[in-house]
Amino acid sequence: MFGMVAATGIRILSTVDFAGNRNNLFVVAVSLGFGMIPLVAPDFKQWMPHAIHPLIESGILLATIAAVALNAFFNGTGGSLEDAKHAASLADH
Secondary structure, three states: OHHHHHHHHHHHHHOOOOOOOHHHHHHHHHHHHHHHHHHHOOOHHHHOOHHHHHHHOOHHHHHHHHHHHHHHHHHOOOOOHHHHHHHHHHHHO
8 A cells, every 4th residue: 555655756756847847846845844753853843732643653754835825925826716615615525
């Protein structure tokens, strides 16, 4: 199961234009770094509120939040209101 997820992630990353847009490389590198925090520094959450400990124990959530936030900041959302409505209608099915 993990192998399939990793292979799919590598396939998706292989289609990203790292040479033409240096921000993409930054987004991936920082996101992977955030995902490694729970492994490298398991006690990092001692300074965080106890209510969010279950959320930040997993590097997957940290990496996802970092990737989405950095991608939106550096590359913009680029979508229109119609695109958002279409995506919402797909999610309902």
